[in-house]
Amino acid sequence: MDQPLRIVVAKPGLDGHDRGAKVVARALRDAGHEVIYTGLRRTAQQIVETVRDEDARFLGLSSLSGAHAHLFPQVCKHLLEAGLNDVIVFGGGIIPHEDRSALHEVGIRAVFGPGTPTSEILDFIQQAFDKGNAGVGQDTTWHWTSSA
Amino acid sequence: MSEEIPLALNGDRRAIARVLSGLENGTITVEQALAGRQSDPSSTSWSTMAITGAPGVGKSVLVDALMTVWATNGTKVALLAVDPSSPRTGGALLGDRVRMSSVDNPAIKELVYVRSIATRSSSGSVPLIVEDMAAFLLVCGWEKVLIETVGSGQAELRCAAVADRIVVVEGPARGDGIQAEKAGLLELADIVLVNKADLDGAERHAGELKESFGLGEQQAPEVLLTSALHGSGVVEAAQALMGLESSGRALRARMRERLLGQHERRLIQHPSYNALLDALCEGTLDIRTALARIDDEADE
Numbered sequence: 001m002d003q004p005l006r007i008v009v010a011k012p013g014l015d016g017h018d019r020g021a022k023v024v025a026r027a028l029r030d031a032g033h034e035v036i037y038t039g040l041r042r043t044a045q046q047i048v049e050t051v052r053d054e055d056a057r058f059l060g061l062s063s064l065s066g067a068h069a070h071l072f073p074q075v076c077k078h079l080l081e082a083g084l085n086d087v088i089v090f091g092g093g094i095i096p097h098e099d100r101s102a103l104h105e106v107g108i109r110a111v112f113g114p115g116t117p118t119s120e121i122l123d124f125i126q127q128a129f130d131k132g133n134a135g136v137g138q139d140t141t142w143h144w145t146s147s148a
Numbered sequence: 149m150s151e152e153i154p155l156a157l158n159g160d161r162r163a164i165a166r167v168l169s170g171l172e173n174g175t176i177t178v179e180q181a182l183a184g185r186q187s188d189p190s191s192t193s194w195s196t197m198a199i200t201g202a203p204g205v206g207k208s209v210l211v212d213a214l215m216t217v218w219a220t221n222g223t224k225v226a227l228l229a230v231d232p233s234s235p236r237t238g239g240a241l242l243g244d245r246v247r248m249s250s251v252d253n254p255a256i257k258e259l260v261y262v263r264s265i266a267t268r269s270s271s272g273s274v275p276l277i278v279e280d281m282a283a284f285l286l287v288c289g290w291e292k293v294l295i296e297t298v299g300s301g302q303a304e305l306r307c308a309a310v311a312d313r314i315v316v317v318e319g320p321a322r323g324d325g326i327q328a329e330k331a332g333l334l335e336l337a338d339i340v341l342v343n344k345a346d347l348d349g350a351e352r353h354a355g356e357l358k359e360s361f362g363l364g365e366q367q368a369p370e371v372l373l374t375s376a377l378h379g380s381g382v383v384e385a386a387q388a389l390m391g392l393e394s395s396g397r398a399l400r401a402r403m404r405e406r407l408l409g410q411h412e413r414r415l416i417q418h419p420s421y422n423a424l425l426d427a428l429c430e431g432t433l434d435i436r437t438a439l440a441r442i443d444d445e446a447d448e
Contacts, residue, residue: 003173004238004266029239034266039246046252050245054264055165083162 005129007058010038010047012075015065020093020114024060027118028125044071048078051087058125061108063093073106076136085137088128090144092116107136110144120147153181156288161261164288168263171280174417178280187286193393196282196293198307200273200333201317203299206343208247210317210376210385211296216249217386218292219256226261226290228278232298233266240266244296261290269416272306273297276409279310305333308398309405313338315389318357320349334360336398337369341385345373369395418442 009025011018018040025035036054038047051059059079061072072091079087091103092112100111110124124144128134134142152170155163170176187195199207211227218225229244242264245251251262267275274297282293297307308314316337334340334357342354354371361368372388374381415421420441427433 004233004240004268006169025241029234029241030237032234032237032239034233034240034242034264036242036264037246042252049251049257052162053165053251053261054245055162055169 004032004034005058005125006034006036006054006056007060007125008036008038008047008051008054008056009060009062010042010050010075011040011062012042012044012047012071013063013065013067014041015063015067016040017064018062020064021060021062024062024092024118024121027121028060031122031125033125044074044078047075048082048084051079051084052082056087057129058088058090061089061091063091063095066094068093068095069099069102072103072108076106076108080137084135086135088134089136090121090124090128092121104143107138109134109136109142110146112146113148115148116146150176150180153183156284157185159289164261164285165263167284168281171284172265172268172277178283181280181284182287185287187283193391194292194312195286196279196295196311197313197315197389197392198274198295198297198311199315199317200297200300200304200307202319205299205317205319206376207296207299207317208244210341210343210374210382211294212248212250213374213376213379213382214386214389215260215294216253216256217383218390219250219259222259223292223390224259224290225292225294226263226282226285227294227296228263228265228281228285229296230265230267230274230278230298233268238268242266261285267298270409271412272409273300273304274307274310276306276310276413282310300333305336305401306405306409308336308402309409313389313392313394314398315392316340318342318353319344320347320353336401338392338395338398339369339388340371341374342371343374343376345381346375346378366397367395415442 007028009021011021025037028035038050076089089108090110091108095111103111109128112121133140152163152166156167167181171181199211201207215225231240231242233240244264248262250260251257278295285293295311314336316334318340340357342350344350350373354373357371372385374385424438428438
């Protein structure tokens, strides 16, 4: 990675808490990446347009509201419609383990729960980048197995 | 990357975003991107405008309000919003979008493009690559390109190198009348907007600025009051900015900043730049030797 990666960190839906998203954004910044933070309460469409216009390589979605099972796949669907197949999507927040396989199936490559060390997120970023085909619409079933 | 260029020229926003990244990363040159095209030299007077001023005076909210007015009137307007890169890690948190509503407004969003940019290795409040990125947006059909600089102080003039017009945003309670007397950025302003006019001290500060400009012999730039938060003065400011003439005061400073900036860019792109930095950190090299090596290799 010669150049910093551009990573959008987004808060979809009606969810007013962004401490987690800010912690992740800070860890990514401190690892030398360029993080574009969307702010709170964005629609799936707004998030995808931000990823498109900012030419982001990664998209991190944070949800604490319980609406992840609806909102995260919606974002992935809009990404594919916009031709952004190669964007690598990961998620985090309060996301029960039993909900995660459905998210992996729509192309989300990692889901991180509370207590995940930020170093693990950086390891995921590196590995997903190196794979070269971990985008949301790309042909792989690979996903990261997170510790929390 | 080159296959993206024709798509971008047709207005494909994903392609535009990718070409801008190519320019920023140096994988594509501005000559390749423009391919001899020039932006339409239409009747309007300027193409690029820098919005600069101290951190926290309300540049982002004001820019958003201005873009909303212009786009509502049918003008295609792009924003290159610059935030600082960490001098330690090279990373950046680009947060200007948090304050942007125009880009999400269904009525006008097709006419608005916002791109966040980190300063990366360059010094100053604007990396020079912004000039190339703006030129590309102009040939892609954007009529006006705004450049929001890093929040900056009195002596930061690099924005003069990249923009046709300079707007300095001030806020209330920005010091006494002597601050307005000091030399620097304000001298290059083509117009001054005193934002947060809803707060105490804004009118007084605007008065001090006008008085200060009045002491000089050159033509004084206009000083307008705005409240981006409440919307007062924004339509008037948008109108004044759209027809803004160059004060002409900045020509020499503009050329100096261009020369300095391009010189710096050449230094940063020097193949030994990082190795020299490493050696300086380790103490195995002193500044004079480092400079001599750069000169030597430049001569070869």
